[in-house]
Amino acid sequence: MLKRMQISARGLVQGVGFRPFIYNLATKFSLAGFVQNDTNGVFIDVEGRNESIKEFLDHLIKSPPPHVIIEDIRYRSFPPRGYKEFVIEESAIKEGDTTIVSADISICQDCFNEIHNPTDRRYRYPFINCTNCGPRFTIIKDTPYDRANTTMSSFPMCPDCSKEYYDPQNRRFHAQPNACPVCGPQLTLYSSEGLKVHTRDPLSTVCNLLKGGKIVAVKGVGGYHLACDAMNSTTVSLLRKRKNRDDKPLAVMMENIGTIRQFCHVNGKEEALLLSAQKPIVLLRKTSRCTLSPEVAPEHKYLGVMLPYTPLHYLLLKESGLSLVMTSGNMSDEPIVYNDSNAFARLKGIADYFLTHDREIFIRCDDSVVRVNEDKETIIRRSRGYAPFPLRLQYTFTRPTLACGAFLKNTFCLARRNHAFLSHHIGDLENTETLNSFELSIEHYKELFSIEPEIVAYDLHPEYLSTKYALTQNDKILKIGIQHHHAHIVSCMAENGINNKVIGVAFDGLGYGDDGNFWGGEFLVADFSGYDRAGHLDYVPMPGGEQAIKEPWRMAVSYLYQIYGDNIPLIPHTSPLLSAEKTDGELNRAKIEILLKMLLHRINSPLTSSMGRLFDGVASILGLHHSVSYEGQAAIKLELIADEYETGSYPFDIDVIAGARCNMPLHIVHWGQIIKHIVNDLKSKTANSVISAKFHNTIANMTLQVCTILRNSLGLNDVVLSGGVFQNNFLSSRLIRKLSSNDFKVYFPQKIPCNDGGISLGQAVIASERCRICA
Secondary structure (H helix, E strand, O other), X not given: OEEEEEEEEEEEOOOOOHHHHHHHHHXXXXXXXXXXXXXXXXXXXXXXEHHHHHHHHHHHHHXXXXXXXXXXXXXXXXXXXXXXOEEEOOOEOOOOOOOOOOOOEOOOHHHHHHHOOOOOOOOOOOOOOEOOEEOOHHHEOOOOOOHHHEHHHHOOOOHHHHHHHOOOOOOOOOOOOOOOOXXXXXXXXXXXXXXXXXXXXXXXXXXXXXXXOOXXXXXXXXXXXXXXXXXXXXXXXHHHHHHOOOOOOOOEEOOOHHHHHHHEOOOHHHHHHHHXXXXXXXEEEEOOOOOOOOOOOOOOOEEEEEOOOOHHHHHHHHHHOOOEEEEEOOOOOOOOOOOHHHHHHHHOOOOOEEEEEOOOOOOOOOOOEEEEEOOEEEEEXXXXXXXXXXXXXXXXXXXXXXXXXXXXXXXXXXXXXXEEEEOOOOEOOOOHHHHHHHHHHHHHHHHHOXXXXXXXXXXXXXXXHHHHHHHOOOOOOEEEEEOHHHHHHHHHHHHHOOOOOEEEEEEEEEEEOOOOOEEEEEEEEEOOOOEEEEEEEOOEEOOOXXXXXXXXXXXXXXXXXXHHOOOOOOXXXXXXXXXOOHHHHHHHHHHHHHHHHHHHOOXXXXXXXXXXXXXXXXXXXOOOOOOOOOOOHHHHHHHHOOOOOOOOOOOOEEEEEEEEEOOEEEEEEEOHHXXXXXXXXXXOOOOHHHHHHHHHHHHHHHHHHHHHHHHHHHOOOEEEEEOHHHHOHHHHHHHHHHHHHOOOEEEOOOOOOOOHHHHHHHHHHHHHHHHHHHO
């Protein structure tokens, strides 16, 4: 007996070979009907024998293609219509539906084999792809995902490609970016002056240029990289000078896992991440025999390493025989360049040559960065390969919501129903170029996912450009300010599906507090709708305001002044800042005297409870860094020198005072004892590595003690850790083990960054929940 069924599949079902899979599956079971993309996902109308439809549905649910993620599937029976065959129909457009768009997918093994096969018509073709791999998000202009809605629309397929496209047995069946050397995008090489370099083989020419020590701007899938030989210290130093990137580590792309193992330690989890379809940059510990230029990651134990994820990258590494620095194509603090004309204008002073192509990048997308912590993937930057795939939450948003994120490492979040579309990495919102990228990306996401926000959430800091953007939105949109650290905690809660009250530990650099001070060493009792501040690091002045972030010696002086007053100890042969030697002691003493006056009269010295600033101050007291060239540099150095075998710690004090609410006392953690004992250790010539470890252990002990006090008084056992300080593996791994061994249930961000790159998710959830309560 014939039966007919209509099936609607939601999730990641477009751009991942799902329709060809459905076609072949229906053909296998002798079913008739059709499949089509719509703005809701994929719609299937199928009829045939009842048993065949059951088997079809069973295979569809249990054995989809590798990159398909079915989040929801619904089906209903209807009377048969008498379909004669099964076909793929044109896509249907329905207003108001949300389609999930695939992230860009790294080259698959089949395509890899073809580009290395001299007999294949795509041999050495740098834009090879199929239904299982290739560009997706960065070329999509609109949904549904059809060639006409991508930047491949300007490349009509040749007869051979067209034959593949319409052949149900071919893996390029309905592969939207399908192309070959005859009909597809082509490489072109230019000089730094923008003059075309005439060569029959741009790829081979570029490989020779890289081997000759040149810096080449390479157009990839989501923007330009600046590439050079990672073994050539002269070239890497020149790249740093031109890019104005003094010390921050540079990412390296290596040909295969075997090459990576020559330079780095790789465990099983790290290898799986390197080989994944996302192909992120993975932070790996260097081996003692690492022979890459020390200029790649100066004074650093770790390297950011990725495998090639496009055919162009594979060919460059294979044919040059090099491991390549692959750093974002931009000047420091600007977003990655993706537009060709903009690339020549902005990178001509950095790159010697430009290897570009004529496939338009519709939206920029920087590389993702991850590391393994306690054998789990921890995302530091969520971008290429991950975005724009949404987080499917257990929470349902009351109304469509836009959350604008923070200032540093900005992302925004568009949310509807139980989907949170966390954007790709935007960057630090400190210049016009990045702000434009932020605004254009929001508009693109709104159109792509058919979400028109009715709520906009923003950080309380009045000077953040993301806050100013939110406050200029349409008056009909409800605007809700969200406290920075509450958003940190809720982002992790939402990821982990918890909405009971928790002990939230938020340690970061700075966040605007309810009292007008800069918070950052916070213990919150929180749920989605609100929080109480249950504890924090004792306040300290931040002389010079934000200048103290760039010059940690200011924080060092401030901490020491609170303890010793004007008699700041002069510690010979340790820190140039605190050195009593004549050579630069007088100059530094003069600087200190100015700062002491600022502190005495509270001139431009806002108060902060920031854990990040405490790390900076300690790093400077130890003489590690008195000024920094990138965010977190001093704290990172403090982590890297820590002796992993040291178990000692320092004493600390906790005072309990009345809190803002009568039923919630406030626990003030005093750092004075910590600083005093560090100074004493320096005077007794204790090694910096030991002092650093003892300091880290102290922070872990202090956090455990405050959490234990709160558990005993409030009966709470769930602890949520979030904030940029927890990117510190030495601290976070020890703290998680301490809390777990004391029977706390510990939650830590994994799918989103613990830094400000994940904060927009928390903003969106809090704003939605407040609307629910007020409704």
